[in-house]
Amino acid sequence: MQIANDPVFHRADLAQYFVDYIKSPDASSGLFLAAPRRTGKTTFIKEDLMPLLRDQGATVIYADLWEDKAINPSQVIVNAIRAAMSANEGLITRTAKGAGLTKFKVAGFEVDLAAIGAHDGISLARALESFALATRKAIVMVIDEAQHAQTSEEGRQTLFALKAARDAMKGAGSPGFRLVATGSNSSKLATLVNAKDQAFYMAPLEDLELLGMDYLAWVLQMSALRQKPTLSALRQGFEMCCHRPEPLRAVLRELGRVRSDAAVAPDALDARFLALMRQNLQAARDSFLQGVHGMAALDACVLRRMALLGKDFTPFDAAALAHYRQLLEADGSTPELPTQSSVQSALLRLQKEGLVWNAGRGVWLIEDTQHSEWIRASLSAQT
Ligand SMILES: Nc1ncnc2c1ncn2[C@@H]1O[C@H](COP(=O)(O)OP(=O)(O)OP(=O)(O)O)[C@@H](O)[C@H]1O
Ligand SMILES: [Mg+2]
Structure with missing residues (x-):
């Protein structure tokens, strides 16, 4: 069986813009990119940005901190560095591995792959530095969903280790190092660059442009529908689903399922498409x-x-407890006054369900901005 991959709309100009940015001194502290959930961050990074960085001569190391939430983020980062070093060291590593060795020499440094990042092992900074010197290529470390590094002490330490690498590789003799981090919510990422005690304090935070009209024109062109909605209806529908390709694709598929032999007037087809989009979103x-x-x-x-x-949420102060009580009463419950510990348990349950995210230091955020919008709209409809 041949499984078809999702076709990808390439964003070459945007990739070039970010590659130029990454190479410039403006990104010397790192570059943080934010865009809402399911809008195409990973696709852009993997399909456009990383290939272009590689084309331009960088070694790119990619770590997705969400790939397996059970693995500690610091381990994910270290594993990605080890894997990249193994893959890139070619003959040296192969020879070393063939001989059952994990240690080898690059550029005069002895590197022990197994010990990178380990407690007494070679430091990440040292490993990355020797890697860059051996390959004579700049290293770009891409961390997808970087905010998760904050959720554990080791994760935070790993960010500091990467900062140390960045600082160590600033000298004229080194090919250089850049960190590119993404996150699905700019408030979450902001916690990584706005606090003085964070490794990447004051690194620039940019919004990744959402997919736009050129993407929609491509979707229409790729579509196998006998009759297609207009670009303008597609734009309206795409805005309704917060610029997420998946609901759009689902609705177009559904539109194709509506069988009709007679040709439908363009206006009627647009109306049908938008009605389907509304229905789907309402159901979700x-x-x-x-x-x-x-x-x-x-x-x-x-x-x-x-x-x-939003970001002004406080969980436990007197105003918060009074607010919960008011909301509980509006809900028809006759509650006892919620306590810190009952609120703490509620937060942990919500976190376990993947609905909220704990940025540490009492900062909590809803994972999906769409969920916040739905809740806010439902509350204002009640009043
Ligand atoms: N450039 C694109 N061309 C075609 N499809 C795309 C493109 N970008 C995103 N998509 C589709 O949109 C969906 C979400 O994409 P992706 O996983 O890249 O988003 P994300 O922002 O990284 O999501 P998450 O918040 O879950 O990490 C996928 O089904 C993907 O195939
Ligand atoms: Mg992603």
């Missing part, structure tokens, strides 16, 4: 809100307060 929203409704009452109220306040 209703099912999410039903889920919220079905939660323990306090969990739902904590989530609601978080949606209402």
